[in-house]
Amino acid sequence: MGLLTFNIGGIHPPENKLSAGMAIKNIEIPKQVVIPMNQNLGAPSQPIVKRGDMVKVGQLIAEAKGFIAAKIHSPVSGKVFKIEPRIDSTGFRKESIIINVEGDEWAEGIDSSDTLIKDITLDAFQITEKIKECGIVGLGGATFPSHVKYIVPEGKNPEYLIINAVECEPYLTSDHQLMMEKGEEIIVGIRIMMKALGAKKTIIGIENNKTDAIAHLSKLAEQDSNIEVKALKVQYPQGGEKQLIDALLGRQIQSGKLPLTVGCVVNNVGTTFAIYEAIQKNKPLFERIVTVTGYPVQNPSNYRVRIGIPIANLLQEANCDMDATGKVINGGPMMGKSIPSIDASVTKGTSGVLAIRNEESKRHEVKNCIRCGKCTTVCPMGLEPHLLSIIARMGENEKCEQELIMDCIECGSCVYTCPSSRPLLDNIRLGKSNVSFMIRQRSVK
Amino acid sequence: MKLLTVSGSPHIHGGLSVEKVMWLVVAAMAPAMLASFYFFGMGAIKVTLAAVLSAVLFEYLITKFIMKQKSQLGDGSAVITGILLAFNVPSTLPIWMIVLGSLMAIGVAKMSFGGLGKNPFNPAIVGRVFLLISFPVQMTSYPIIEKVFPMQDAISGATPLGIVKEGLKKGDSVSSLMDQIPSFTDMFLGMNGGSMGEVSAFLLLLGGLFLIFKKIITWHIPVSFLASILIFSGIFWLINPEVYVNPLFHLVTGGVMLGAFFMATDMVTSPMTGKGQLIFGAGIGILTIIIRVWGAYPEGVSFAILLMNAVVPHLNNAFKPKRFGKEMKNV
């Protein structure tokens, strides 16, 4: 039997999991951390501390503004030095809280020990509230505020909870290592989430290149009859929410719909672990596992990193040869963002820091489209990137919408494959922003 | 400090390039090309060289002096056009004609539309059809292969397809005509008078399979093309085997193999999606048989491909890829 996989398109980039099997190490806290206020999808958070305030680890420092928003907690203890715009990983200056570190004093009520707590005492509503309190966002990279997923609208019942442990991005290994080291906690986290959702069944989807993690989690989940671990074919973008549901259940989410319409809620393993810590240990989200990798990096590893630590420190810790590095990416090579300055800090969405060699950091020369149709073949959403790219560039927004440009998950498979190295996704992103603007205008009218 | 590079994702590339695609195609054509040298001798080498060199030269001159762009010669597409054009003419063709043909192919059919990727018709076929219409005599007198002394310059004569066509017109029965032409196996392996590239169906098939294996082309067009030829001519054959020729004959003669694997699959001028490609291939097959059976020319592959090229934009519009979530299985 072939392994499960999604039905349309897909590519096989080289895996390059350089840091696989490297134990998670802590990273030293620097003298000063910079915490940007826009760490999640949706509205940026609002600082509630002032210059000169003393804060402790885990103390709330910024409130959520709006429905799709998340709170931010201090990752360090010390004195608020300043609140001002600082360059973030996109190169824009964003409002940030800068804290001068003094000691490592944790706020009260946070259990910083490693003991496993299995009993779940909170009820569904309390769990959702707690997730919100702890500022948890999706740690797979999209940083969607997690509590929003658990507010299930009337009449919808999530049948399945799907744990996304695919990690289909090349290079990244943080989820893999987390599963190996914190498997039991993850299983407890799953039970918590099932309780919150009232889901009947959980499926953990893991790509088949992590056989050890599959075996490990299957063994841990033995007693739970409603938790199942499934191996998936190694194919990119297996970890796309829509692709994952298609692969595991054969259900395809319709254009523009949410996973809930097919009875699923999808969560990343990293998020599951964060939820475990939030509920059982009362620990807000202020640190995460980050893979620091790439060929210029001498010791590619997985680190537990407090948010706000400059990316430069991570690269230094892992011994990155900056002269050989032409590009630094926040995230994986397929969907991550290249950062203009390594002074930017780690945020909740930083799943990896990837250094790319000089010679690979530039794109190839763009040629005419030879109409080979390869982009269409690999597109996991069944779109026609070559066409979208052209019409987006011409500003034909209506046509873009008809051709389902908004379905594009920006996986980058098309650009990866194109023999002419056309900037397809660049143009599609432009089209997407134009079309979404058009749709917004329409709803205003 | 050194500046970091910033660009939109993705940050890695699969490494496939236009050059790679084109040179792989050239490599896939090489065996058949060598076979044609072997069977047709010096004439073939001269014609091929002239076609390739003139195609490259014309492309260079046009990009440099008319379009004033950076030359894209390195991508090898002009080489392919040259080889394909050479494949499509008899080895006895005067050199000046083939040069004219490649001017037509590169200048009119390719560069005037804006170069690689913009042309609606396969340049090599345009060149060939132009030559066929302008110089019908030279274009249809093919050297016959002497099995014993292949390197000698061959005597000219008709192709098996031509023989059958003429014979059928005169009212001869198929079985009597079959005796005048080589056996199917011979034809399949290359003992077959005709254009240079029509010579060895076997080697062309090999090259084509190599391209499919290398994922340069997909199976859709060749399979649907060959299948539709088989089925369509098979129907006629079943109706009356004395008037209509065996489908296998159609398959191994003329430019069918060349067309199926190298000309119809030309990326630029074929549809994008699998479904579109299936229709495209089937259309070429049917048109080929129609031209061969009822048309004025014994061979119809290039005309069929040219005609189907014209409908490619419509096929692209009509056959969209399977969208994600279109057929949702209800929960």
Next chain:
Amino acid sequence: MDGSVLNAILVMSSIGVGAAIILFFVAQKFKVIEDPKIDLVDEALPGANCGGCGYAGCRAFAEGMVKAETMDGFFCPVGGNDLMKSLAPLLGVEAVEKKPQIAVLRCNGSIKNSIPKFDYDGDSTCSFTTNLSAGVGGCQYGCLGGGECVDACDFDAMYMDPETNLPVVKINCVACNACVEACPRDILELRDRGPKEKRIFVSCINEEKGPLAKANCTVACIGCKACVKACKFDAIDFDNFLAYIKYDVCTLCRKCVEVCPTDAIHELNFKPRKPKADKPKVAKPKVEKSAADKPKEEKEESKTEEKVADNKEKSEKTASDVKVESTNNDKN
């Protein structure tokens, strides 16, 4: 010639005649009665179809104006006042005068002034890069250098200067507004041409605080308000650490240009100043002495933003500038 050819000719011509008759009647039936004035106006218009008037093209503009029976609110920037005046008798109404305008680039973040902070590689259309990154110079307000405005210009009135990587508006600009709309960052603006093409404007739209703006670009408006104070005519608006000179109020006295510490205010087509007046550099150090917390400012900057410090070093040549920056921040 045999009969068949003759036949063919006959058949063809009879079909032709038949079709012509049908077409004639159809045309009669569906004839749209249009105001003849529209044609007249349309003919007089330049026919550039640039859309600068706000209509889909010259014809649409003519239709709109004839139907509205007024010239108020209608203006063809290409033809300008002369054209509008000549159209007035056609319509039998008064022409509304408008001052001639020109597009002005309010950014001076050239490669020299705003040193590249990273290397951009990818699709370089402005509307894409504006979302992806702040811009190579690091300023999230400034020109991206992608030339979308130049592409939008139908009148060959713009070009990209390869030395600065900024667009340049040529004198033949017709103020059709195409570039203004094309720019995703709203850097271009239509301003009055001014008498003898004399113009004064703030060539910056950065709304960041002084040190931040200055860190990215040496010629940014740092919001020091020196120009606002210098202006006797109340012609300078000030908002979000950014000065804006109202061209309809400005008297072109050039007082503000002299006081701007970063030379962000540009004057165009003026006679060179008398050497005596050309001493703003002397005036600056004077202000500098009042700078109090300058060292502190610098420390902060250098700690976290190495590159910024780098740039500063480079621009240290004009030492006074750096100092003035902190001064002005003080004023804020």
